[in-house]
Amino acid sequence: MAVTAADVKKLREMTGAGMMDCKKALTETDCDFDAAIEFLRKKGLATAEKKAGRIAAEGVVATVISDDSKTATIIEVNSESDFVAKNDVFTGYVASLAKQINDNDYANMDAFKAAKSDIDPTATVEDHHKAMIAKIGENLTIRRFEKVSGDVVVSYIHMGGKIGVLVNAECDAPNDNIKEAMKNIAMQIAAMNPSFVKREEISEAELAKEKEIIVDSSLADPASLPKPLLNALFDEAKANIVAEYAEDGNKGWTKEDADIFDEKKAEGNLNFLFNFLSDKGVQVLRDLAATHKDEYLANKIFAGLVEGRFSKHLKEICLVDQTYVKAENKESVKQYVEKVAKDNGVNFALKSFVRFETGEGLEKKNEDFAAEVAKQMA
Secondary structure, eight states, X not given: OOOOHHHHHHHHHHHOXXXXXXXXXXXXXXXXXXXXXXXXXXXXXXXXXXXTTSOOOOOEEEEEEOTTSSEEEEEEEEOSOXXXXXXXXXXXXXXXXXXXXXXXXXXXXXXXHHSBOSSOTTSBHHHHHHHHHHHHTSOOEEEEEEEEESSEEEEEEEGGGXXXXXXXXXXXXXOHHHHHHHHHHHHHHHHHOOSBSSGGGSOHHHHHHHHHHHHHHHHTOGGGSOHHHHHHHHHHHHTTOBXXXXXXXXXXXBHHHHHHHHHHHHHTOGGGGGGTSOHHHHHHHHHHHHHTHHHHHTOHHHHHHHHHXXXXXXXXXXXXXXXXXXXXXXXXXXXXXXXHHHHHTSOEEEEEEEEEETTTTOOOOOOOHHHHHXXXXX
């Protein structure tokens, strides 16, 4: 049977595959559309496998929420290029995946991929995904998803899908004011990227690890050490002059760095000393400070410095301790939530949040826009 232009057009509309691929599929199957679709899907699988080794670090984050605002899903699907990430076919596909997850219960990604696709019930999610790879022409990766449920859930999408946030709260009578407040908090999460809702969520082991990091980073920044400790380091470095710096560390300066110290001290400019010391001269001070770690921890001034930095760090990583970005009086997120609860006469407390940022931790290809367009045209 002869393949007509109308047949090719119809098959393209049904599958989204390329014109020549559709013509070949119809020719091979004697214009049997079901067989032609199967032919293209099989070809799509082969094409997807060939492209699977390519890095997919662009893409989009999408969210969907149930009509009662009690269940929501966030998903990240990656593409190779930003060009595809902005394509309506791609974004529509991602939205459909989010809806399927939100309407069903899947234990994990494997269970989701093995399920029947809501878009094409004759295929699994994974098989349909591979067909989408063939249709769009780039490697696509369903990277992660998370589904949350609670008294009330809101979502926020930032920068056209580069960042997505879900906020889950406990509330006995959620209303539009509560949802608006939660949307504001979701914007805060997108911008400030906290790690926890509150300090109580952080385990003792994690707290100890974070504090150890603060201690070590303080030792690695000798310029910020309390003056009595820093002056003692200067004396120690000068007392162990070396001819030249060794690769495996030193306990003293070279004469050149010692002379720079004497010069700046005589000028009364020790505050600028670190701008003039050699890199290895500064490293000597770091190494010496590290050898005095236990001694410094027993020092009240150093201990206070560490506690101050630790407290500041916790404020940065814990959502309720952060300064609410839209507040005029520098109130915290916790104070903002309490005010909203009081103004609306409800019990209202933040329970959890999820924040996805497209391509977090993935290697990205450097490819200019003109090259992207040329590749798509090809």
